[in-house]
Amino acid sequence: MSSVDLLPALLIVAPIVAATLPIALGLRYDRTGWAVAAVTTTGLFAAAVALASEVYTAGQVIHRLGGYPRTYGIELVADQFSMLIVLLVTGVAAGVLAYTRRGGPRGNTFYSAYLLLVGGLLGISLTGDVFNLFVFLEITSLATYALVASGDGAESAVAALKYLILGTVAASMYLTGVAFVFMATGTLNMIELTSAIPAAERPILIRAGLGFMIVGFATKVAQWPVHTWQPNAYQQAPDGATPLIAALVSSASAYAFGRLIVTVFEVDYLAATANAAPIVLAIGCVSVLAGTTLAVIQTDVKRMLAYSSVSQFGLIVAAYGVVIAGSSETALIGAAIHLVGHGLLKAGLFLAVGLVAVSYGARTVDEYAGLATERPVVAGSMAVLLFALVGIPPSVGFVGKWYIALGAVESQLWPVAAVIVLSTMLTLAYAARLLEKMYFTHPPSIESIPSPEPVATDGGDATAPDGASPDAVSIGMVSIVVVAALAAVALGFAGGAIADLLAPFLTEVFN
Structure with a gap:
């Protein structure tokens, strides 16, 4: 396995692990969060550029965690479509820090949620598994709830709660769809599902799963009339968090919806x-x-x-x-x-x-x-x-x-x-x-x-x-x-x- 093959896993694991550092270092030092986030996101952007260079010149890069077959294992896939989102996520995450250095927020817990959000977004972009897509959607959502709630006043908490309720419903709808598809095909891997879905013996389960997934993503992507969480979340989140949320959270969900359409179904x-x-x-x-x-x-x-x-x-x-x-x-x-x-x-x-x-x-x-x-x-x-x-x-x-x-x-x-x-x-x-x-x-x-x-x-x-x-x-x-x-x-x-x-x-x- 070459070093490039490890980059998809590194892009996801690094920010999630780094998210623990601002809180841990904060026990001894004040305001270390920005420095940790700056170093991490800069490194992530450099790694994303290196991975993109490989993908756009030599083709897709696939990493199988633990070396298990894709039917049962967890697979990460970097291809020409997903790398556009990876570059967007890492570039925006690094760029927004130029604002928060002076404009705030400055708390260590804020930057822990910031890095956790980046890790979840990169997981959405690179996962090759419909169940792990749910996992990364939830990691992203949990971090977003925290970022919205970190604003001043009760309005931020209310906006975060509204987002949490609608986000949980959306995730449940998507997961129900995944369950129906799994019952019909016996696999969760996106590539395997490409051939398994047309050959499924119970197509009614496939259609039911598709319906639940569409409703779930319509909410995640903030489509009318299930969009009501988004204006409040954007308005009440801290000014340093809104650019990250607005630029990336629904964008990653919209990408995932497109991935299901063109790759899975x-x-x-x-x-x-x-x-x-x-x-x-x-x-x-x-x-x-x-x-x-x-x-x-x-x-x-x-x-x-x-x-x-x-x-x-x-x-x-x-x-x-x-x-x-x-x-x-x-x-x-x-x-x-x-x-x-x-x-x-x-x-x-x-x-x-x-x-x-x-x-x-x-x-x-x-x-x-x-x-x-x-x-x-x-x-x-x-x-x-x-x-x-x-x-x-x-x-x-x-x-x-x-x-x-x-x-x-x-x-x-x-x-x-x-x-x-x-x-x-x-x-x-x-x-x-x-x-x-x-x-x-x-x-x-x-x-x-x-x-x-x-x-x-x-x-x-x-x-x-x-x-x-x-x-x-x-x-x-x-x-x-x-x-x-x-x-x-x-x-x-x-x-x-x-x-x-x-x-x-x-x-x-x-x-």
Whole structure:
């Protein structure tokens, strides 16, 4: 076994083991969590790059724990699809730390949950077993509950409890589906299930399992109407935790849902299953429209971006529906690119939102008035990220939507293409509100601020509430937002290269 073959296991085990260090070292030293997290995530990103280099040049890397046969053992698989998510997880996890170094939270327990979350996300990305997918989903969920609850006030605890209840229901639904599939096939390995599912003697169990899994992932991916946990979780989580949660948690679940469709059940089997494609298409398209509509009417910026995520993930689920209905390679490429692009965009946007909140105490759209004057670099980066979210070329947001829309047109699914166009206009509506406030609205003058209650404005630290001050922002906090904006444009130019990297995986799926 070569050293590269060990990297999939190392990527999962290292952050989970490292998660114990901040608490252990905290018994003797204060605030060691950030340093442990920084060293661990930097190493993980380097290992992910090394593994990706091997996968994209020599093909997939498979690690069998204990050397047991895949029918009974645990298998980790790094292929062209999964490595996109591994790179996203490790890159965002390392990048967000540039914000938390100054912006917080700083407690050791926070960074233990942070690393545990990273380990769970990497497990979701690399597992080749449907039961262990459940295990890693639960590790991810437990860590996310802790991160959301670490915010200030009772609202954070309530948001975490709501997420826990809905997350537990979703996980139970998925596990029930796994049980039905196992009863019908006798195996849990994804590759084994590829051939075992079509040959199953009790197809009713397979269809029941598929139904439970769809409902479970619809909740995990925050699809309407089972999306209600997400806005509260994003809004009430600490500003240093929201970028990680928003960029990665539902993204990993959306990837896992796609993995089940193209690897476990396979496109041909699902295409022959009555109502499978219409159900997935309906879930995705309704979520796209509901999410953008709800985002337009929000006044709190974090909630607006949270509902935006409902819409963006709906677009990915709709792309999966196009893959099933039309056996569309183009739509699957679009789903993969949009999955990575959305994770990057939301990480950058929530980092920028946290930066503005720390420096000026601004939380609502109206409080962003004049931000371009006070912080032109941050406002400019947010503008780039918002344009990418809308889908303005040459951003990564445009490339993902283009491939999905093209796949829908090729498959003659015209309503899906219409939904994409309509959602783009609605996305422009709420993005334009924020841009208009930042660039074309002046902040209220100090004389106009009522007394004695302080009001959050963008005019200086004298009026910033809750101890917010422009001096609280570090160069690292600004730099990571700028890097996210530049990466959003760079990935837009790299859309064709990403499609080429996915070519071997697509050949395996569709041939």
